[in-house]
Amino acid sequence: MPDFRFASSHRYALALVSALVLAAAGGIFWYSRAMANASFDDAVASPMEATAAPADDAQSGSEILLGLARDAMHDGRLVAPTGSNAYEFYLSVLQLEPENPTARDALRESFPRAAAEIERTINQKDLEEARREIDLLREFDSNNFTLALLGSKLSAARNIVMKQHEAEAARIQQSSSRNAAAL
Structure with a gap:
C-alpha cells in the first residue's frame, strides 16, 4: 500500500521552495527597478x-x-x-x-x-x-x-x-x- 503522506509532504516542500524562489525573483526585480529609477533621477538632475x-x-x-x-x-x-x-x-x-x-x-x-x-x-x-x-x-x-x-x-x-x-x-x-x- 503506497504512503500518500510522503508524496503530499514532498509536494508541499516543492510548492514552498517554488514560492521562495518566486519571492526572491520578485525582490531582485523590484530592487533593479528601484535602482534604475534612482539612476534615471540622477541623470535628469538640473545642470546647477x-x-x-x-x-x-x-x-x-x-x-x-x-x-x-x-x-x-x-x-x-x-x-x-x-x-x-x-x-x-x-x-x-x-x-x-x-x-x-x-x-x-x-x-x-x-x-x-x-x-x-x-x-x-x-x-x-x-x-x-x-x-x-x-x-x-x-x-x-x-x-x-x-x-x-x-x-x-x-x-x-x-x-x-x-x-x-x-x-x-x-x-x-x-x-x-x-x-x-x-x-
Missing part, C-alpha cells in the same frame, strides 16, 4: 546640481571615509586587516583631499601606536604582514626614522627565519641520508 556634484562627492566621500576610519580606530583596527583599517581609510581621505587636517592629524598622532603594532607583528613572525604594514606607514611618512628601524628589525627577523629553515632542511637531509644508509 550637476556642477556642484564633484565637490560634494569629494566632501561626502571624505566624510564617509573619516567615519570608517574613526570606527576602525575604535575597534582597534589601526593597520590591519588589509582594506579595513584606519590608516588605509585616512590615506584614502588624503587622496581625495590632500590637505585634510583631520586625516593628517590622526595619522600623525596614531603613528607611534601603529609602529608598536608593527613591532608586535614582527615578533609574532608574521613577516609578510609586517612588510605590508611598514609600507602602509611609509605612504604617510616615508622618511621616518622609526620605519627605518622597523625595516631593519624585519630584515633581521627574515634572516633568522631563513637560518631556521636552512637548519631544518639540513636536519631533514641528514635524517634521510641516515635512513638511506640503513637500508
Whole structure:
C-alpha cells in the first residue's frame, strides 16, 4: 500500500521552495527597478546640481571615509586587516583631499601606536604582514626614522627565519641520508 503522506509532504516542500524562489525573483526585480529609477533621477538632475556634484562627492566621500576610519580606530583596527583599517581609510581621505587636517592629524598622532603594532607583528613572525604594514606607514611618512628601524628589525627577523629553515632542511637531509644508509 503506497504512503500518500510522503508524496503530499514532498509536494508541499516543492510548492514552498517554488514560492521562495518566486519571492526572491520578485525582490531582485523590484530592487533593479528601484535602482534604475534612482539612476534615471540622477541623470535628469538640473545642470546647477550637476556642477556642484564633484565637490560634494569629494566632501561626502571624505566624510564617509573619516567615519570608517574613526570606527576602525575604535575597534582597534589601526593597520590591519588589509582594506579595513584606519590608516588605509585616512590615506584614502588624503587622496581625495590632500590637505585634510583631520586625516593628517590622526595619522600623525596614531603613528607611534601603529609602529608598536608593527613591532608586535614582527615578533609574532608574521613577516609578510609586517612588510605590508611598514609600507602602509611609509605612504604617510616615508622618511621616518622609526620605519627605518622597523625595516631593519624585519630584515633581521627574515634572516633568522631563513637560518631556521636552512637548519631544518639540513636536519631533514641528514635524517634521510641516515635512513638511506640503513637500508
